Amino acid sequence: MKLLSGKPGWTVNADVIVIGSGVAGLTTALNLRASNLSVLLVTKAKIDEGSTKWAQGGIAAALGPGDTPGQHKKDTLIAGAGLCDAEAVDVLVTEGPEAVRKLISRGAVFDKSDTGEIALTREGGHLRNRILHAGGDATGAEVSRALLAAVQGDAGIEVIENALAIDVLQTATGSVCGVTVHVIGAGSRDGVGRALARAVVIATGGLGQVYAQTTNPSVSTGDGVALALRAGAEIADVEFIQFHPTVLWRDDSLSGQQPLISEAVRGEGAVLVNDKGIHFMEGKHPQKDLAPRDIVAIEIFKQMKESNSPHVWLDTTGINDFPERFPTIFAFCNDNGIDPRMQMIPVSPAAHYSSGGVKVDLVGRTSVAGLYACGETACTGAHGANRLASNSLLEGLVFGTRIAADIALNIGEQGLPNEQSTGAFLLDPAIKMTLQLAMSQGAGVMRSGDSLRETLATLKQLATHVSSSPCIEAWEVSNLYLLATAIARAALEREESRGSHWRSDFPESSSDWISRIVQSYDGNGKWNSKLMEVH
Numbered sequence: 001m002k003l004l005s006g007k008p009g010w011t012v013n014a015d016v017i018v019i020g021s022g023v024a025g026l027t028t029a030l031n032l033r034a035s036n037l038s039v040l041l042v043t044k045a046k047i048d049e050g051s052t053k054w055a056q057g058g059i060a061a062a063l064g065p066g067d068t069p070g071q072h073k074k075d076t077l078i079a080g081a082g083l084c085d086a087e088a089v090d091v092l093v094t095e096g097p098e099a100v101r102k103l104i105s106r107g108a109v110f111d112k113s114d115t116g117e118i119a120l121t122r123e124g125g126h127l128r129n130r131i132l133h134a135g136g137d138a139t140g141a142e143v144s145r146a147l148l149a150a151v152q153g154d155a156g157i158e159v160i161e162n163a164l165a166i167d168v169l170q171t172a173t174g175s176v177c178g179v180t181v182h183v184i185g186a187g188s189r190d191g192v193g194r195a196l197a198r199a200v201v202i203a204t205g206g207l208g209q210v211y212a213q214t215t216n217p218s219v220s221t222g223d224g225v226a227l228a229l230r231a232g233a234e235i236a237d238v239e240f241i242q243f244h245p246t247v248l249w250r251d252d253s254l255s256g257q258q259p260l261i262s263e264a265v266r267g268e269g270a271v272l273v274n275d276k277g278i279h280f281m282e283g284k285h286p287q288k289d290l291a292p293r294d295i296v297a298i299e300i301f302k303q304m305k306e307s308n309s310p311h312v313w314l315d316t317t318g319i320n321d322f323p324e325r326f327p328t329i330f331a332f333c334n335d336n337g338i339d340p341r342m343q344m345i346p347v348s349p350a351a352h353y354s355s356g357g358v359k360v361d362l363v364g365r366t367s368v369a370g371l372y373a374c375g376e377t378a379c380t381g382a383h384g385a386n387r388l389a390s391n392s393l394l395e396g397l398v399f400g401t402r403i404a405a406d407i408a409l410n411i412g413e414q415g416l417p418n419e420q421s422t423g424a425f426l427l428d429p430a431i432k433m434t435l436q437l438a439m440s441q442g443a444g445v446m447r448s449g450d451s452l453r454e455t456l457a458t459l460k461q462l463a464t465h466v467s468s469s470p471c472i473e474a475w476e477v478s479n480l481y482l483l484a485t486a487i488a489r490a491a492l493e494r495e496e497s498r499g500s501h502w503r504s505d506f507p508e509s510s511s512d513w514i515s516r517i518v519q520s521y522d523g524n525g526k527w528n529s530k531l532m533e534v535h
């Protein structure tokens with residue numbers, strides 16, 4: 001099954017195609033160059049679009065005095081609520097410090113303490129200060145800046161902006177040998193074309209736009225996960241959507257990307273209070289406001305329900321140097337009429353991160369030959385049921401390096417795309433808002449069997465709204481539909497509460513569910529689901 005699109009009108013070749021220009025795609029591309037492979041990097045919008053540049057809190061790595069990868073591992077496993085792949089976590093935490101040093105050598109500049117050491121802060125779930133940050137709360141912008149400068153200085157990496165990858169091309173035996181891409185360009189590369197390569201790396205980021213309110217930018221429509229599914233790849237853990245506890249609340253009617261108030265603000269002393277002024281995380285968890293994110297998000301949800309209020313409050317008035325420490329957050333609070341030095345900030349949870357994605361091994365290989373996945377698109381298993389704060393940028397750095405090394409070792413010959421046409425589908429972009437609302441209402445912070453069945457029924461009905469006019473909005477909404485279905489299916493199947501998956505009808509974790517849900521989608525549009533043991 002593919003997305004309906006026009007016939008390719010042009011062709012381009014490279015050794016490796018990287019789809020996406022966030023931390024994962026850029027790191028992979030740069031490391032591929034060490035093996036002299038030519039890289040074509042296609043990216044859907046402008047090169048710096050994506051979640052990476054929005055990252056605030058920082059990057060977690062055991063670099064501080066007395067900290068060890070072992071302690072980082074322990075915190076990651078606890079946050080992951082029993083579903084982390086221990087080997088993937090080992091890789092992340094042990095190779096993390098070196099990956100961060102490499103990023104620094106590529107030009108990224110992190111904030112320093114008064115003594116000239118790298119300043120480290122704390123976020124939810126970490127028992128130590130181990131978060132490096134840049135520009136106070138503009139870590140992602142600095143990471144993006146440094147990696148982009150390195151990529152743009154490398155003549156072996158060709159970048160095509162405004163280039164949306166639609167589907168992969170596969171040989172008669174199913175190996176991936178390229179992608180179809182739609183470019184809004186000029187000259188010979190305009191409209192739909194074919195990019196041929198010996199390996200393809202999907203690094204298309206998250207899928208927050210499946211929900212009505214998210215911290216993710218508009219490009220985060222999960223295209224890579226949907227594209228991998230259509231190619232026959234397995235996906236895992238997609239029911240574990242992380243809702244960030246503290247997103248600036250402005251109005252329930254607002255949809256799309258909403259401003260984040262970093263967890264690092266709580267790391268520097270801010271506390272959550274309810275309408276009655278009660279510090280409600282007190283007594284709920286030993287780490288109180290800095291408990292793992294899933295625990296704080298669900299507690300906020302409960303407080304909002306109890307008081308019938310659309311938000312709780314983040315009391316930041318004790319942070320004296322707020323404008324200097326959090327300049328980005330200070331600026332957008334001011335834009336919204338709030339001075340965090342004197343006023344509390346209204347906050348509520350919103351979709352933030354997909355802990356699941358395309359199932360990959362320790363070198364980023366998917367279940368389809370020649371197809372790799374990296375970053376938020378991928379599911380290495382390192383995050384389990386709930387990602388530990390600031391482990392995502394780190395994952396892009398570590399696994400981008402590993403993928404490049406594996407490709408360099410194992411890259412095959414260029415395959416020929418199978419020209420036989422398979423079934424194609426496309427949905428009407430007009431269904432987008434209904435889809436997002438159905439997901440927020442039925443598959444949000446708190447789900448139940450009834451709410452999920454209702455969401456799936458709405459999705460089934462939306463699938464009848466087909467379109468015969470290929471365009472960016474139609475490709476994106478068709479991808480959103482596929483992912484929404486995968487999330488709701490897995491969330492219905494998992495009859496327990498664990499990590500960021502909360503079921504009101506199954507409020508406890510169950511020892512029967514210490515396994516991962518792996519889904520795939522066959523050429524006839526049929527879903528398959530299996531359980532996989534956790535290692």
Ligand code: FAD
Nearest residue numbers: 020021022024044050051052057058165205375376392393
């Ligand atoms: P992205 O950075 O999202 O990049 C994806 C790329 O793929 C983009 O270039 C996009 O345009 C492109 N793309 C998408 N679809 C297509 C397509 N079909 N064809 C071609 N290109 C495509 N994590 C941390 O570790 N620390 C933090 O402090 C932190 N703060 C965050 C704050 C915010 C507001 C948000 C939204 C996320 C934050 N995260 C943080 C999470 C982290 O930023 C992301 O998980 C990470 O940046 C993802 O990197 P990526 O390279 O996988 O994807």
Ligand code: SIN
Nearest residue numbers: 056057262263389390
């Ligand atoms: C934040 O700054 O709170 C976001 C950190 C993350 O998502 O890892």
